Amino acid sequence: MRIAIRSLLLLLLAPCLLACNNQAQGALKARRTTVTVAGSTSVMPFSEKLAEHFRIEQPRITVNVQGGGSSAGIQACVNGTVDIGMSSRELKGDELALGRTVICHDGIALVVNPANPIKNLTLEEIRAVYSGRLKNWKALGWIDRNIDAVTREEGSGTRGAFEELVMGKTGIDDSTMVQDSNGSVKEVVATDPYAIGYISLGVVDSKVKAVPVENVEPTAANIKAGKYRIVRPFLYLTNGEPSEAARLFMAYVLSKDGQQILKKEGLIPVHE
């Protein structure tokens, strides 16, 4: 019986011992600080890139970048569980109380398969395709084949911006295919010759072809000149006074170096 009691005691004590150990380790690490950044999956890859470069400048600060989506990022920022929230859509309602910093702008490009010879799309044509009124490539001057339109899921920041900037009051048709990230939309368009989709300009590469809209190429130059109109801001959000480390990271992102990195990734910096 005594052995039993002793082992039971040990069982109860084990977590406490482990906790003490953790605390000791925490004290050792105290010189390293962590900044947690979470939210929009559109902003995430660029934040990761910025974090990598920031690490070289400030080796004792670790920037931890997580996804989750714009709404999740905003929510986490409101709850105070992250230092910086990322959003690719504008704030609404009580979210407006958060500190809002535009780190850059991003174009939304309409992409088709490289095999697709189409040269231009008007906004009206895009609306017709996504509202299900226009279903065949023949009407757009290509072969007699159904258009496989791909959209993003409900609640996505990219979809929100696309609806606001392109669709206006017209709804997206229910028979449109849905994918849940820029990457999977790109993958579908890259493999299906008859597909069309919209993705963040920053992630467009040679696997897909970005189509000019209203005869304007989706390029950084055209966006800055105000010619290409399907553009949205990328936001960093803070709740109250940010920590010292978070403030340093934000300052780096807005610095010349940080903005240069964003520019190289195909985004439109807020200042150069």
Place this chain on the structure above:
Amino acid sequence: MNRKTIGKENLIRIVLILFALSSLLFLFTIFIFILTEGLPLFYKAGVRNIVLGIKWAPTRGSFGIFPMIISSFMVTFGALIVGAPLALACAVYLSEYAGKKTKIVLKPSLELLAGIPSVVYGFLGVVYIVPLIREYLGGSGFSILSTSIVLGVMILPTITSISFDSLMSVPAPFREGSFAMGATKWQTVYRIVLPAARSGILASFILGMGRAVGETMAVIMVAGNALKIPASLTDPLRTLTSNIALELAYATGDHRRSLFSTGVVLLVIIMSLNLLANFWVKRRVAK
């Protein structure tokens, strides 16, 4: 036994009981969690508007998941049509025809099939099945047909192993009697063994359906996820599970709650399937 040993035995017993009950606790917690998150919206929007509603636009107050319920059942039956004959043939071969050596190879490879992560099935579906369907049958390839094929393969191991067990539990005298009457092997299998194992085979189909209804990752990758009820085999569709997984990342407020409501409906469907399967198995035992 002295007092010390008895005390130790009792302690071990109590610890084991606690651990055993923890699985029940998990189940209960999951139940409570899904219900408290999902049920309020049923009050607010009305059960009919959710379960029988056609329009899904949760950020604008339409929470209809009827098309997804129908789609879930469509791919489930599709998977059964693809997978059940293959699985049953496999089980019959294993239990009635295969020699010891073939069994040693075939059984573990089936178990391996069950162990392959679903994302791998989805990936293979996207790379091979989807383009094939787009090329030869038209449409985008992301369709009810490609989903049924992928799910059909995924439920193979479930159906095979349970059918196999129920075929093996048919007593040997049944077969011996049939052979003694001059029946051939196939006649014996078809007329005697299969009918005797009927309820177990049915239960395996239902459990396979449960697996197909619950599958998420592979389905998201090959189904196309459109909101409409598919009108042809090459149309895309969205199931209940993929609806939750697709939208959870960005959902807040009522949108988030509506995804939990989708979960409640899914829970009810899977529970009924499992109860049904249990019912068939019980019946077999009662006989």
